[in-house]
Amino acid sequence: MPSSTGAPILKAPLGVEKHRKYFDKCLLGPIPHYFATLEPSRMSLVFFLIGGMAITDSLESLKASGAGTAVADWIYMMQVEPTSENGGAAGFRSSSVLGCGEQISSASSDSPIHTLDTSHITMTYCALAALAILGDDFSRVNRAAIVQHLRSLQREDGSFQAVSYGPGMKALDFTAPGPDGQPLPGIGDSEYDMRFLFSACAVSWLLDDWSGIDQVRALEYIRQSYNYDGGFGQGPFLESHGGSTFCALASLSLMGKLDEALPDRDHTIQWLIHRQLELSYNGRPHKDEDSCYSFWVGSSIELLESGHLPDHAKIMTYLSKCQSVIGGLSSSMGGSPDPIHSYLGLCGWHLCQKHLGSAGVENLDDAPADFPLISIDTSLDMPLHSVEHMKKLHAQWKKQD
Amino acid sequence: MRGGPVPGRAVRAPPLQRPASGLPGQLPAEIEGKLLCEIPELSDITPLPQLETETPVVKILHSDSFDDALSYFRAIVQSGEVSMRALLITSYAAIVCPSHYSVWQYRRKLLAQLKVDPHREIEFVQAILLDNWKNYQLWYHRQQLVASIGGRSDERDITDSCFEHDAKNYHAWSHRQWFLRTYPPPSWLVEERAYCDRLLSEDVRNNSAWNQRMFVLLHTPRDHPEEFGQILTAELNYTLEKLNAAPSNESGWNYLRGLYTKFPGPWDAGFFATISASCDALLLRESQSPHLNAFMFHFYRDWAARQGDVSIMAPSVTIAKLLRDEIDTIRAKYWDMMHERVVAALAAAATTA
Numbered sequence: 160m161p162s163s164t165g166a167p168i169l170k171a172p173l174g175v176e177k178h179r180k181y182f183d184k185c186l187l188g189p190i191p192h193y194f195a196t197l198e199p200s201r202m203s204l205v206f207f208l209i210g211g212m213a214i215t216d217s218l219e220s221l222k223a224s225g226a227g228t229a230v231a232d233w234i235y236m237m238q239v240e241p242t243s244e245n246g247g248a249a250g251f252r253s254s255s256v257l258g259c260g261e262q263i264s265s266a267s268s269d270s271p272i273h274t275l276d277t278s279h280i281t282m283t284y285c286a287l288a289a290l291a292i293l294g295d296d297f298s299r300v301n302r303a304a305i306v307q308h309l310r311s312l313q314r315e316d317g318s319f320q321a322v323s324y325g326p327g328m329k330a331l332d333f334t335a336p337g338p339d340g341q342p343l344p345g346i347g348d349s350e351y352d353m354r355f356l357f358s359a360c361a362v363s364w365l366l367d368d369w370s371g372i373d374q375v376r377a378l379e380y381i382r383q384s385y386n387y388d389g390g391f392g393q394g395p396f397l398e399s400h401g402g403s404t405f406c407a408l409a410s411l412s413l414m415g416k417l418d419e420a421l422p423d424r425d426h427t428i429q430w431l432i433h434r435q436l437e438l439s440y441n442g443r444p445h446k447d448e449d450s451c452y453s454f455w456v457g458s459s460i461e462l463l464e465s466g467h468l469p470d471h472a473k474i475m476t477y478l479s480k481c482q483s484v485i486g487g488l489s490s491s492m493g494g495s496p497d498p499i500h501s502y503l504g505l506c507g508w509h510l511c512q513k514h515l516g517s518a519g520v521e522n523l524d525d526a527p528a529d530f531p532l533i534s535i536d537t538s539l540d541m542p543l544h545s546v547e548h549m550k551k552l553h554a555q556w557k558k559q560d
Numbered sequence: 561m562r563g564g565p566v567p568g569r570a571v572r573a574p575p576l577q578r579p580a581s582g583l584p585g586q587l588p589a590e591i592e593g594k595l596l597c598e599i600p601e602l603s604d605i606t607p608l609p610q611l612e613t614e615t616p617v618v619k620i621l622h623s624d625s626f627d628d629a630l631s632y633f634r635a636i637v638q639s640g641e642v643s644m645r646a647l648l649i650t651s652y653a654a655i656v657c658p659s660h661y662s663v664w665q666y667r668r669k670l671l672a673q674l675k676v677d678p679h680r681e682i683e684f685v686q687a688i689l690l691d692n693w694k695n696y697q698l699w700y701h702r703q704q705l706v707a708s709i710g711g712r713s714d715e716r717d718i719t720d721s722c723f724e725h726d727a728k729n730y731h732a733w734s735h736r737q738w739f740l741r742t743y744p745p746p747s748w749l750v751e752e753r754a755y756c757d758r759l760l761s762e763d764v765r766n767n768s769a770w771n772q773r774m775f776v777l778l779h780t781p782r783d784h785p786e787e788f789g790q791i792l793t794a795e796l797n798y799t800l801e802k803l804n805a806a807p808s809n810e811s812g813w814n815y816l817r818g819l820y821t822k823f824p825g826p827w828d829a830g831f832f833a834t835i836s837a838s839c840d841a842l843l844l845r846e847s848q849s850p851h852l853n854a855f856m857f858h859f860y861r862d863w864a865a866r867q868g869d870v871s872i873m874a875p876s877v878t879i880a881k882l883l884r885d886e887i888d889t890i891r892a893k894y895w896d897m898m899h900e901r902v903v904a905a906l907a908a909a910a911t912t913a
């Protein structure tokens with residue numbers, strides 16, 4: 160496209176190929192040491208990177224190289240076996256940061272490792288989603304135990320905690336009760352909020368079994384977290400936030416309750432649509448723009464069937480500028496890339512591209528030249544074809560029952 | 561320090577300092593900066609490295625101190641050692657990897673078994689918070705500790721300190737709300753409203769502070785309608801005053817709308833007149849403000865719905881057009897949709913009338 164001086168404006172040199180390389184490079188590692196504090200959520204990186212490979216249509220080459228099997232095997236190594244020591248915890252660990260495999264099985268039977276080694280609900284969602292994207296048949300997934308374990312994670316108020324530990328390692332085992340002899344308020348084994356409620360819903364959808372969730376209580380928690388401004392917070396009374404609003408809406412959508420349980424659809428749309436600023440979306444009023452909200456907010460708007468309303472060209476221009484020269488996207492312009500913003504940014508890109516069409520994309524300054532992205536499912540944050548793959552598996556499971 | 565008095569409670573926001581060494585599991589001065597493998601007292605422990613397969617997935621490079629601390633941590637979890645040196649090892653692990661929830665859980669178990677005073681541990685948390693204000697696990701650990709001493713730690717102090725440099729920190733607001741709901745200090749409602757006012761006088765667009773004001777209002781007893789009506793009217797006037805001074809403030813307008821949608825009651829009879837008079841006056845000098853106009857658009861619709869009189873929303877037609885075509889074009893499609901809706905509602909009402 161010509162500039163005002165008549166000289167052609169160079170399109171950003173990045174295309175899908177560069178991002179493909181970034182995802183591939185991170186997946187096979189190693190990645191820099193400043194990511195080390197993500198060791199306790201490494202499985203989520205696996206999900207973002209496998210997802211990134213899928214939407215840039217490069218899974219086939221990954222599989223052909225044998226790396227697809229290696230990734231699936233690694234994920235299964237992180238599956239937690241439910242035992243009496245860990246209180247029946249099933250699902251997936253983040254990584255081997257606490258130990259896994261031999262390191263655990265060779266420990267003496269009274270070692271605390273057996274009660275401390277547990278699954279994390281979001282890591283379980285990420286592991287299952289990554290396996291679904293890889294086209295895995297789920298035959299090695301301990302489905303019944305995972306669903307069963309969800310029950311021990313749901314709290315009285317309907318929310319979910321991230322992890323629970325085995326007997327002797329539970330918070331209540333070493334925290335004195337309150338003056339009335341009752342457990343202390345808020346005491347559980349880990350933090351709890353809308354993120355984990357969403358993870359529980361996504362796991363239930365992927366395993367096609369909702370018996371692990373008390374939906375009445377879950378819906379009540381979501382309703383209580385709905386705010387005066389139309390958005391949702393991480394919990395009751397907490398400030399509306401783009402991330403928690405996505406988690407609330409996606410949970411409702413996965414439960415099939417979006418129409419009946421959303422208090423005021425128009426008000427929520429109003430709050431979401433006002434997240435768009437001059438550059439892109441922010442997550443809360445008067446906060447800075449961030450590329451990940453192109454998914455959290457964009458997808459929320461999409462879930463409310465209003466995906467045509469935002470100014471897509473502006474968001475795509477911003478995302479283009481968040482691209483790093485080494486591939487991948489950063490949270491804001493000029494930052495360094497990371498797997499989460501790379502995946503969510505491209506998912507957000509896809510949502511815009513869908514509405515703007517290829518002609519619209521070509522007119523953007525700085526637009527990457529060629530950007531075919533695979534369609535994604537807005538509530539599961541997964542490629543559509545992976546969702547279809549899961550539906551086929553669900554049908555098979557039904558037949559077997 | 562922020563200026564302005566807060567009734568009944570001085571905002572202390574103590575400047576946080578790294579506590580002197582000697583806290584439970586804290587690094588004694590003589591070993592600061594050393595790796596665990598360099599400490600003679602730990603030489604009988606065999607560190608357990610993190611297991612990686614031949615083809616690891618998303619392998620993360622670790623610094624020496626990260627590997628050192630976590631290798632010793634894995635070793636003591638394996639052996640189940642309960643001792644002060646085991647607690648020291650969890651300190652190292654928590655410092656290099658504060659997001660490791662199982663480190664904190666195991667540390668809590670050690671603290672209980674070693675009968676460590678939770679107050680001392682609260683000081684340890686404070687030291688790590690200084691570098692990690694946005695860490696979920698750390699705030700949760702603090703919550704557990706405060707609960708274990710029956711809430712006898714005024715958590716408004718630590719959050720005040722946090723808000724000194726990040727007044728919108730979601731974790732700190734969440735922690736503060738948990739504390740106020742679980743262990744409400746006497747007259748906290750009045751004090752908290754004054755604290756929000758203090759934050760808003762610094763930054764009137766601080767959405768977290770507006771949300772906290774709503775938190776206070778939602779916890780204000782409503783069993784005396786007259787008293788509550790007075791509080792609500794005061795809130796309304798307060799908000800209009802803030803908006804009058806700075807109309808381009810989404811947070812303030814959202815709050816104003818929240819006041820009349822969240823609390824319908826006998827007290828709001830005069831609200832329509834007050835709000836519309838105030839907005840009309842503001843329009844004279846701020847006719848092009850997208851936020852003001854967006855509010856008025858919704859305000860007329862809300863009131864039409866409440867009164868069951870569609871004609872009240874008539875001004876919304878022109879407002880939507882102005883927003884769509886001139887002053888909020890980034891949301892042109894949204895305003896176009898809203899414009900159509902209002903036009904359709906008015907037309908439907910006209911045909912049935």
Ligand SMILES: [Zn+2]
Nearest residue numbers: 449450451490
């Ligand atoms: Zn972000």
